[in-house]
Each structure stands twice: as structure tokens, then as C-alpha cells.
Amino acid sequence: MATFYTGVDKQRYDAGEKFLPMNKFLASYTPPKTNLEAGVTTSYGIPNTNAFINSGGGGGGALQAGDINFDDFNRITTENYMRKQPTPLVDMNYNQRIQDKFFGMPTYQKQELTGPDLGEYIGGQETGYTPSGEQEFYYGTDVPLELTGAGKMKQGLQNTKEKVAAMMGKLPTIGNFLNKFGIQNFESLSPLDQQFIKQSSGYRGPTVFGDNTSGLNKDPFGLNVESLFGNYAEAVRGDVDKLSGHLTKSAEKRGLTFDPVQGALVDAAGNVIDEEDYDKAMIDFMDMNKMNLSRFNFRTKQIEKQKQNELVHQQQKIDAANKAAMDKQQAQATSAADLQNIKNIQEYTGQGLSDYRMSRPESERQFTGHGKSGMGRDPEDKMATGGRVGLRYGGLLSIL
DSSP states (O other): OOSSOHHHHHHHHHHHHHTTTOGOOOOOOOOHHHHHHHTOOOOSSSOSSSTTTTOOOOOOOOOOOGGOOHHHHHHHHHHHHHHHHHOOOSSSOOHHHHEEEEEEEEEEEEOOHHHHHHHHHOOOEEEOOOTTEEEEEOOOOOOOOOHHHHHHHHHHHHHHHHHHHHHHHHHOOOOHHHHEEEEOOOGOOHHHHHHHHTOOOBBSSBBBBOOOOOOOOOOOTOBBSSSSSOOHHHHHHHHHHHHHHHHHHHHTTTTTOTTTTTTTEEEETTOOOGGGGOOOOHHHHHHTTTTHHHHHHHHHHHHHHHHHHHHHHHHHHHHHHHHHHHHHHHOSSSSSHHHHHHHHHHHHOEEEEEEEEHHGGGGGGGOOOOTTOOOOOOOOOOOOSSSSSOOOSSSOOOOO
């Protein structure tokens, strides 16, 4: 137990607010209520009230444990993050490209194909099925598109903006200056930590310490999301570890077991104990740790978001490597027709051609739209329709 607390600080510490700064460092602090209001249920889970909704900026006083809802916070910060994302010319589907314009002029047009090349797209009959299962026929596939003059201007403008942004990132900044002295700042953080911080910005509503009058981005627990010297993503990870240890010890003092993985009290077999089965010690644990449990659950979901970012990041690295390999294959094309065949096969399969296929002549890289590789045989072409086929049942084959 901490012996340096006195007066109101000691009262708050004894009441379970063990991570709360001393009173002299707080402004407009309202202690958590024992009996939550605003229509909160009597469950010991994390209730969902309206106190946190639409909390884009100040007002409402200090948040209570039952007011804090991660989904609302995540909605506010995600919307803020998405508004700031670029919308590049790439990654548009076929119809979007056809309709896209730059200063009123189309950015894409169909390639000018003639003869056999054009016939490949407009002459072939394909068979498909409607959602109800009825067979239908349709003719032709989309003629490949190419950038128009307006499209090249638009793409060039976007590339210029990216180059300027990259150049600005290399210019001397306060962050670079601080790095030389070993002081951590946003620019020195890992790309994943930077992304998580950006995803967590945009909430300026009340915190557990009261109204946020600073105008800064803080989370519901008063922690600065954007800091010149700190790392919010790292602080979240550290907070989970600290709270996990505290809740585990708090449960042990009462002869209970708290499982940080499941975020709940568990029995000897590791099963979560139903709230209806709580005894006096369990109820006391929940009452004394309302805010700690609220914060632990909130942080745990933030950790899940960081892990999801890591998975997406790894997939992006794989996709980038695949794209580089496919671009390299396209550069090896021996003619315009060969280039289009390679592109069509890559688009059809979602990956590059095999090394063996790329080593073969152009005539062996024809796109057919059949098979897993896009170069397979037409299923209507049965080939061997006579002769002795299908003798694979075992036993002796009579020659008589």
C-alpha cells in the first residue's frame, strides 16, 4: 500500500483509484459513482450508456466507468482517420475508370485494337449462370483500357504531390533535430505505431478527469494520443501489462483468479464465472476495480487493433512483392500482344506466371480464360472421345 497519500488522495487510493494522479495535478475531477446512473444495467460488464456518444468535443463532466465505450471511440477516431486518407487514381474498377474525368475529360479510353486482337474480346462466347441457377450466355470481355492525355496529366499531378511530400519528409525538421539527441518523437516511431496513433486521433470529448478543455487529442482516460516526445501506441501496450498485473494481484488477495486473456474471473478449471454466481469476494473485486476493468477492456481492444494492423501490414508487403514480380514479367514481354496476354493471365489468376511459363516462347503464353492458370484447355474441347480410355478400374485387362 502507498504510504505517501493523505487526505482526499488517500481516500481515492483506498477506493480503488490506484492509477489516479494526485489531486494537485487534476482539474475538475469528479470521483466515480458507486451506483451508475443513466439507465445502466446492474451487470458487472462494461455498460453502454449515451454519455460517450457524440463526444466530439467537451461537455458532460468526468466520464464514469460505465460511460466508456470503445466502439464509440473507435467510430469517432476511424471517421477522422478515413477523412484524411488520399483517394488515388489507382485501384478503381473498370466502370469507375470509364466514368472518371479530369477537368471534364475522360482519363481512360479503350485500347485501339483491330483484327484478331479485337476479336478475342468481342467474339468469344462465355457461359454463365444467373443467381437463380439458369444458364445464360454473354459475348466478349472488357477491352483493356489505357490512360488518355487527361489521365496522364492527373496521374502525373498525383505523382508530383507524392514526390513533394517525400521530399518534405527529408528536409530538416524539429523531429530530426530531436532524434540527434536521442529524444523520441513521432517521426522516429515505427510505421505501425504511427498508423495506430493516427487511427486513435480525433476524440476531444470528456475524459475520466473531466472536460477536455485543452483542445488536444486525448483518449477517454486522459492519455495524450499525439505527443511530441511520447509514443501512444507503446503506452497502450504498457498500460495493458500494468493493469493485467494489478487485476491479477487484486484477485489473488481475495482468493480469486483473474485471467487477463479472457478479461474475467475464472474458476479452477479456467472457465469464466457467470456474474449470477458471484460470491461476496467476487462482488467486492468488481466493485473495487470498476474503472480498472473498464480501462483494461478498452486497452485490450486497442491491442487487438494493433495486431490487426500488423496482419494488414504483412499482407501489404506480400502484395507489394507480388506486384513487383508481375511488373518484372510484363517488362519481359516480346510484343504488345504478349504483354496483354501476360497481363490478362496475371489478372485472371491473381498472381504471376510460373518461371517455366515465362521461359517459354510467346506462342505458349496465350490467355484462354480456362483452367487455374488462364491458359488451360477449353472445357468444351473434350479431345479424346474415342479409343480405349477410362481403363482404370484395376484387375486384369483382357486382350480378347
